[in-house]
Amino acid sequence: MGKINAAFEAKYPNITIQRTVYAWADLRAKDTLAITGPNPPDVIQEAGIPAIGPALVQAGALVNLDPIADQYGWHDRFAPNYFQWAQFSSDGSQRGNGSIYGIAYQVEATVVFYNRTKLQALGLSAPATFADLQAALAAAKAAGETPILLGNLEQWPGGQFYQSVDYTLATPDQLTSFTDFSYGRKPAVSLTDVLSQGASTIQDWWSKGYINADANNLSVNDLAAQFEAGKGVFIVTTSLEAPSLAQAMGDGVGAFIMPPQQAGGPLVAPGAESTPFGIPTGSQHQAEAAMYLDFLTGPDGAAIAAAGGAAPVVPNSYQPPAGSLTAELLPELQALMTSNGLIPWFDGGTPSMVDTLGGVVQQVMAGQITPSVFTDTIMSDFNTAHP
Amino acid sequence: MLPALAMVGVFVILPLAAGAVLSFFKWDGINQPVWHGLDGYIQVFASPALRDTLVHAFILIGFYGLLPISIGLVLATVVRRSRVRGLPLYRTAIFLPQVVPTVAAAVVWRWLYQDAGPINSTLRSLGLDALAIQWLGDFTWTLGAVGLVGTWASFGLCTVLFLSAIQRIPEELYDAAKVDGAGAVQEFFAITLPALRGEIAVALTLTAVIALRGFDLVYVLTRGGPAATSMVPGVAIYIRAFEQGQIGNSTALGICLALVVAIVVFLLRAVGERGQELGYE
Numbered sequence: 001m002g003k004i005n006a007a008f009e010a011k012y013p014n015i016t017i018q019r020t021v022y023a024w025a026d027l028r029a030k031d032t033l034a035i036t037g038p039n040p041p042d043v044i045q046e047a048g049i050p051a052i053g054p055a056l057v058q059a060g061a062l063v064n065l066d067p068i069a070d071q072y073g074w075h076d077r078f079a080p081n082y083f084q085w086a087q088f089s090s091d092g093s094q095r096g097n098g099s100i101y102g103i104a105y106q107v108e109a110t111v112v113f114y115n116r117t118k119l120q121a122l123g124l125s126a127p128a129t130f131a132d133l134q135a136a137l138a139a140a141k142a143a144g145e146t147p148i149l150l151g152n153l154e155q156w157p158g159g160q161f162y163q164s165v166d167y168t169l170a171t172p173d174q175l176t177s178f179t180d181f182s183y184g185r186k187p188a189v190s191l192t193d194v195l196s197q198g199a200s201t202i203q204d205w206w207s208k209g210y211i212n213a214d215a216n217n218l219s220v221n222d223l224a225a226q227f228e229a230g231k232g233v234f235i236v237t238t239s240l241e242a243p244s245l246a247q248a249m250g251d252g253v254g255a256f257i258m259p260p261q262q263a264g265g266p267l268v269a270p271g272a273e274s275t276p277f278g279i280p281t282g283s284q285h286q287a288e289a290a291m292y293l294d295f296l297t298g299p300d301g302a303a304i305a306a307a308g309g310a311a312p313v314v315p316n317s318y319q320p321p322a323g324s325l326t327a328e329l330l331p332e333l334q335a336l337m338t339s340n341g342l343i344p345w346f347d348g349g350t351p352s353m354v355d356t357l358g359g360v361v362q363q364v365m366a367g368q369i370t371p372s373v374f375t376d377t378i379m380s381d382f383n384t385a386h387p
Numbered sequence: 388m389l390p391a392l393a394m395v396g397v398f399v400i401l402p403l404a405a406g407a408v409l410s411f412f413k414w415d416g417i418n419q420p421v422w423h424g425l426d427g428y429i430q431v432f433a434s435p436a437l438r439d440t441l442v443h444a445f446i447l448i449g450f451y452g453l454l455p456i457s458i459g460l461v462l463a464t465v466v467r468r469s470r471v472r473g474l475p476l477y478r479t480a481i482f483l484p485q486v487v488p489t490v491a492a493a494v495v496w497r498w499l500y501q502d503a504g505p506i507n508s509t510l511r512s513l514g515l516d517a518l519a520i521q522w523l524g525d526f527t528w529t530l531g532a533v534g535l536v537g538t539w540a541s542f543g544l545c546t547v548l549f550l551s552a553i554q555r556i557p558e559e560l561y562d563a564a565k566v567d568g569a570g571a572v573q574e575f576f577a578i579t580l581p582a583l584r585g586e587i588a589v590a591l592t593l594t595a596v597i598a599l600r601g602f603d604l605v606y607v608l609t610r611g612g613p614a615a616t617s618m619v620p621g622v623a624i625y626i627r628a629f630e631q632g633q634i635g636n637s638t639a640l641g642i643c644l645a646l647v648v649a650i651v652v653f654l655l656r657a658v659g660e661r662g663q664e665l666g667y668e
Binding site: 029048051056061213215218219222352355359363368 | 500521522525632633
């Protein structure tokens with residue numbers, strides 16, 4: 001971001017950017033206060049869109065970006081589904097279609113990273129099917145390794161891990177319904193079976209010792225440190241971790257999208273455009289803010305972002321070095337975007353779903369609840385929020 | 388008096404009143420609040436998850452209050468009987484946890500409690516593998532592990548409070564007890580404990596309030612997890628209000644919490660004052 005801002009300032013010398021950075025965990029709470037406060041920023045990263053987006057749009061606190069999208073030709077630049085994450089009806093009640101209220105410069109998905117050295121030592125390569133993955137987990141366990149390293153003290157990482165597994169188990173119809181669920185619309189086909197199936201799968205993995213026993217006692221930061229230090233064969237986490245993992249592990253880390261049931265089948269992953277940027281209505285410099293959003297999400301910004309390890313979908317001048325993690329992951333993420341393989345995280349379906357899902361994932365893995373109670377809890381949270 | 392009243396009015400009474408009003412509304416923090424009547428309060432009592440947070444807070448009183456007070460009483464008695472040299476240094480050392488910011492302490496404790504952390508490493512090197520549990524990730528023991536950090540944080544305050552009081556007890560009382568043939572234990576229950584009744588009430592009030600309205604320790608250590616086994620009202624209020632946009636609902640929980648704290652403090656004071664009437668002071 002720093003480099004993109006510097007390039008923007010160099011291109012428009014009369015504009016100076018003052019950037020304020022918050023930890024991700026704090027951003028959700030800070031955003032509402034900043035946007036609705038007396039002196040809002042000109043551009044803001046909209047964390048927690050599923051929870052607070054509807055209220056912000058309803059209150060008219062965010063600028064409708066439709067005219068700006070037309071002016072700068074964003075519809076030619078991006079596929080229609082790129083905008084869904086921050087699209088709302090004008091009263092904020094519907095999400096996932098309508099006007100654009102935010103735009104990101106990259107996509108993000110929950111993917112699988114692996115320790116290349118360990119996988120090779122096991123005589124394996126990146127799995128092509130879900131069955132291959134399960135075989136790899138068993139082989140890693142038999143060799144005394146920690147097959148999947150999970151840092152789940154904060155609970156949401158377990159939720160992401162679960163969604164990644166469950167989307168691979170889902171049929172195309174169910175995936176469409178997961179998209180509906182994510183945007184708070186009643187799913188067309190029932191999701192109870194596939195939700196329970198995913199819960200059984202991770203419960204099974206936990207009981208077989210495929211996941212580190214201290215998962216609930218390990219924070220997400222400590223997870224990265226331990227994986228970089230050589231613990232664990234696989235981690236399932238956000239693609240946004242790619243740059244720091246590549247920096248720490250070099251060629252020693254690889255990545256793949258959670259493999260499909262059938263070899264060569266369509267790839268899916270929980271994902272969307274990454275946390276979007278928008279313009280508060282209270283901004284005094286909306287035209288400049290629009291120029292900035294266009295620069296950030298256009299080819300110039302994309303080239304800088306990709307060089308920094310991000311995953312922009314806009315064609316740009318940057319060529320990742322052969323054999324690098326970016327070279328491995330970036331084309332896959334771009335392909336997911338164009339093939340409609342990015343299904344939004346369904347834990348955005350209600351304001352409390354991140355916490356609900358995080359809790360039941362911990363419970364079902366530990367055998368505290370059955371997969372059917374797991375599913376009932378999720379559906380009851382959804383039905384309470386969307387009566 | 389007037390400036391003090393104005394300060395209390397602006398910074399305590401007004402926010403409390405605003406909170407009380409808000410608790411009857413459904414509000415996302417951004418749009419117009421919608422009248423909701425008692426729905427927020429009904430949810431507090433109808434939802435097992437929210438009721439559990441209050442249960443957890445009361446369990447924490449044991450760890451934040453009763454346990455440190457017991458430790459403080461033992462330490463103060465031992466110090467009185469053995470006439471430790473370098474008492475100021477000793478007092479400073481045990482008071483230190485009270486001075487360390489809770490968040491900083493919590494970060495250190497999170498490291499101590501890690502599976503690869505010093506506590507489990509020590510236990511395993513002693514062959515006590517069964518005791519090396521996932522301190523912050525265990526459905527049964529995590530609330531206790533969080534509570535023990537609270538014990539660590541407040542036992543120094545209790546000890547120092549009791550130490551200063553115990554030194555004011557006339558030596559003649561203990562001499563008389565010795566003449567009557569009282570042992571250390573009888574001495575403790577006949578003289579020390581009644582004389583410290585006022586201090587114990589103060590310590591219990593302070594620590595109970597910290598336990599009931601606690602936020603920082605739980606938020607940093609576990610965020611209420613695993614699942615919601617260590618969730619306390621303070622963290623639940625924060626998550627609902629600032630992350631889930633349910634400000635009205637979480638204010639209702641906040642008002643309930645304030646009432647519970649007020650009742651507990653009232654009861655503790657009543658017990659303390661009854662002690663005075665009985666002539667212990």
